[in-house]
Amino acid sequence: MSLVELHAIHKSFGELQVLKGINLSIDEGQVIALIGKSGSGKSTLLRTINGLEVIDDGAIIVDGKKISDRDADLLGLRLQVGMVFQQFNLFPHYTALENVMLSPQVVKKQSKADARKVAEEMLIKVGLADKMMHYPDQLSGGQQQRVAIARALAMKPKVLLCDEVTSALDPELVNEVLAVVRQLAEEGMTLVMVTHEMRFAREVCDKLVFMHQGRIHETGDPEEVFASPKTPELSSFVGGLA
């Protein structure tokens, strides 16, 4: 049984159908890249997995349990599915350490000492041992994004969603973030990422999902998919990047 299963997911914004029946299963330890043109629905799909977008039709099943859109279910879902955003979204009034400690303390009711221990561990893991007491506006974009990753990891999620985590970064800061993501993948973390870093996707991911006009257009092993795209759309998408 897969960790997360998406069945026939439909989602519209007003008249616009963004997701038109998505089926996707995410196995434990799998690293999946969602690629496609902007407007293809890949970010929306990612956001449905932790309930930031409520689906119109279909089913999300996590660990065998179907998720409804009731608050209790959503909170339970989000305990298992963490997320990192393009814009970092750190809380500006807390230090890096406090950003990471906040949710374990208030949501998981961990003691301050326990939360701090985990937070320090995570910040060390992402290479920010010396920046724990800094505020977000005292950190570079790459550092902020690594704090955001540490913050998500401190909740010990089973799956981590990454929504274009390097797209807002200056080119020279991209690698420090990708290195952390790569490390997580190597450690066996289940990852689903929307990315434009094709080379990274090719190297790190187990499965590539190419989205086109709200549907999964092509999927498979990254090496194969990149080497011999079966559809003209993927062919032109990959070709356009090369």
Place this chain on the structure above:
Amino acid sequence: MAYKFDFGAIVPHWELLLDGVILTTELTVIGAVVGVGLGIMGAWARASRTPVISQIVGVYVELIRNTPFLIQLFFIFFGLPALGVKLTELQAAVLAMIVNLGAYSTEIVRAGIQAVPHGQIEAAQSLAMSRLQIFRYVIILPALQKIWPALSSQIVIVMLGSSVCSQIAAEELTFGANYIQALNFRAFEVYFIVTGIYLVMSILLRMVLKVLGNYLFERRRHV
């Protein structure tokens, strides 16, 4: 015949003015604390997913913002007894100030909440925080920080507005001035002095609020 100024005529009544200052301060402190608290709750309710709650608060805000403070005060003091709610002058004055500031600060705080980037709220949601936890830990402090100058101004306006409470014989500063003026007909002198007192009180209040703001929003590491 020129008017002879005699500020000395006010001196025997200094205790009345002092009592007025004290009462005005008390009304302002209670009104500000409870009123801003009401405003924070109002702003939270305005963002409620239950339309009825949001609409009720909306009606309250518009009702208060589009009617004169004096009428609100009269309604509470002279009108409510018809419904069996009989309040003393001071109770009516403080209630009117709370209700008034509550409405204005609801809108001010709401603006601050809307200025918090939506991405931060989504990040908090993704960390499995509940709506109340998000409001308390992620939204309210940055929101208040953004609107603190506007909120401070509104509190000063409410303090100055408290002078209207003299009309129901709440014995605040303006009441004291009116009383002295009725005794010795030294209208120029007494209102001149009271103007100065209000001016000083406003400046002091602004300073206090600024210091309070600095304290509240100071970067204070919690760990």
